Amino acid sequence: MENVVQDPNSNRVRMRRASHSDAGVITEIRDSCWRAFYKDFLGESPVEDILKFRKEHPTKRDFEETLYLILELDGEPIAYASAGSLPDDPKGAFVKGIYVKPEHIGKGYGTLLLNALKDKFGKLKLKVLKDNKRAIRFYEDNGFKAVGEEKARIGGHLLDSLVMEWTNR
């Protein structure tokens, strides 16, 4: 089984900046994660409500304003990370999401994407659902600290998030 953390130079794995032509693949990876994992703590029907509420695919403008990184395994996109600007720190970034296809989680791909964002920006901030315990542990293991909490209503559902931050400064 491949493990890119132990073999970071694996030539099967390639990271690249995504463009608008990747919009469909990005939505597909995100939705597959929500359906595979988020249903366990949100329930199936709320997940479908939220996915319906969110716009179909990222737009051309989203790709101009947000950095999307795609990870390919043998040429097939299996994960992505997206990061936009951080209003209170122009050098930092707000991580909008990191999603690894369900069949590829736990093999180090999320860490690879996160490390690329850490290298590029020196400070990262993000919001993660409070019930998404495994993702919170992933961020904690990668040096993030909880700095606050937020509530948001999405698709008719009130969601509690943890605000987390990492900095190398």
Ligand SMILES: CC(C)(COP(=O)(O)OP(=O)(O)OC[C@H]1O[C@@H](n2cnc3c(N)ncnc32)[C@H](O)[C@@H]1OP(=O)(O)O)[C@@H](O)C(=O)NCCC(=O)NCCS
């Ligand atoms: C969270 C996520 C991005 C981490 O990426 P990854 O490639 O699976 O993580 P890595 O292999 O680099 O690191 C492994 C760690 O991820 C964490 N993890 C998070 N969700 C996990 C899951 N469903 N299954 C296994 N490990 C998971 C664990 O803490 C694991 O550490 P452990 O092996 O000590 O238990 C990925 O699991 C994912 O896409 N999950 C679903 C979407 C999501 O919740 N995204 C984050 C919110 S934006």
